[in-house]
Amino acid sequence: MVWIVAALILLVLIVMIRLDFVYGREHLLKSSINRTYPIRKSDLSLFIDGTDLYADLFDEIRRSTHSVHVLFYIMRNDEESREFLYLLKQKAAEGVKVRLLLDYVGSFTLKRKYISQLKESGVQFQFAHKPRLPFFFYTLQARNHRKITVIDGKIGYLGGFNIGKEYLGKDPKLGYWRDYHLKVTGEAASDLQDLFLKDWFHAVGTENTIANHPLYFxxxxxxxxKVRVVPTFAHHLEALFLSFIKEAKSEIHICTPYFIPSHTLHEALITALRKGISVKIMVPMRSDHPGVKEASFPYYEKLLEEGCEIYRYYYGFYHGKVMVIDDSFCDIGTANFDKHSLYLNAEVNLLIFDREFIRSVKATIFEDINRSERLTLEFYHKRSLLERLKERAAAAISHFL
Incomplete structure (x- = not known):
């Protein structure tokens, strides 16, 4: 009798979660509007090492005179995070307008005493995407995964790095952290500012009172x-990635820490391979989250059979989010090639149409390939039964990984 009751309770919970997710997503898609920005002219710097990025970012914040706007998915309680928070408090004490927006789930462990200290020092603080009723489970999954910093409305940053010791290679389990992060000056910085403020006032729950203010813009x-800021939310990213694949004439490079594509994107890649287009995919050998590595493997077999080159980065952890299509454009930002980014997260990428910059990005990717192991069909078919069972289990919940 006890087992029957327990089974019924479990069934009811599963049904409730399913309904929450389905109707929560439906409600969001009805109300979401995808923002679009025009092509701009900007200057770019690429950072692939956390130490270099932090040095540049911290220095630019120290030099700020009016405003510092920061959005990260993850902020830790470690020494590196405390140093960053201390810098924000210093700037607020100097009279600089400092706004810090963190994703509620990604930064949930940030100590509340640190948040109180920020507010006491004059830093304006908000959590983004707080889970809420009536669709608690869905809103728990739908995260603000963007990483944006805008300083004085003139200097912008976006990419894969968050704030924490692991991004400096100080996590012994992950080792060296390889990522791609951009510094943007010139016209596109205003679009990053606009996007940050839209996210900020959405979190605050009030109207944007400083839109187009000359001090912020x-x-x-x-x-x-030539670049274009491309924000996506929920379902918009799949269409964007699909358009990239369909535009390819000779080669596609995909770099991602989590390769869990939709059926549509997976089939599009197979179609591209059958047309003779070279497809190279870079993923990490190691995993920073349970299940994501296993969830990727079921997608590899057909790609390998069609001639796709899949490389697994072994020199630490690979977290880059990059697509390069021929020599015509590249895409760098916060979006992973996985279902969470495709269907749930708020993301932001930068499309780049500068051939010289694209060549430098491709050269960096080939450096990464030289620190990677190519996955072969022979290795793929030698996986143990236990590994295959883990992969099937992970694939079943891949939307939530």
Whole structure:
């Protein structure tokens, strides 16, 4: 009798979660509007090492005179995070307008005493995407995965790095952290500012009172590279990635820490391979989350059979989120090639149309390939029964990994 009751309770919970997710997503898609920005002219710097990025980012914040706007998915309680928070408090004490927006789930463990200290020092603080009723489970999954910093409305940053010791290679389980993060000056910085403020006032729950304010949106000079800021939320990313694949004429590079594509994208890659288009995929050998590595494997077999080159980065942990299509454009940002980014997260990427910059990105990717092991069909078919069972289990819940 006890087992029957327990089974009924479990069944009811599963049904409730399923309904929560389905109707929560339906409600969000009805109300979501995908923002679009025009092509701009900006100057770019690429950071692939956390130490270099932090040094540059911290220095630019120290030099700020009016405003510092920061959005991260993850903020830790470690020494590196405390140093960053201390810097924000210092700038607020100097009279700089400092706004810090963190994802509620990604930064849930941040100590509340640190948040109180920030507010006491004058830093404006908010959590983004707090889970809420009536669709608690869905909103728990739908995260703000963006990483944006805008300083004085003139200097912007976006990419894969968060704030914490692991991003400096100080986590012994992960080792060296390889990532791609951009510094943007010139016209596109205003679009990053606009996007940050939209996310900020959505979290605050009030109207944007400083839209187009000249202190936050100063006149900016053109840079040397054509770029476009591309925000996505929920379902928009799949269509974007699909358009990239369909535009390819000769080669596609995909770099991602989590390769869990939708059926549509998986089939599009197979179609590209059958057309003779070279497809190279870079993923990490190690995993920073349970199940994501296993969930990727079921997608590899057909790709390998069609000639796809899949490389697994072994020199630490690979967290880059990059797509390069021929020599025509590349895409760098926060979006992973997985179902969480495709269907749930708020993301932001930068499309880059500068051939010289694209060549430098491809050269960096080939450096990463030299620190990787190519996955072969022979290795793939030698996986143990236990590994295959883990993969099937992970694939079944891949939307939530």
């Amino acid at each position: 100063p006149s900016l000079e053109e840079g040397s590279s």
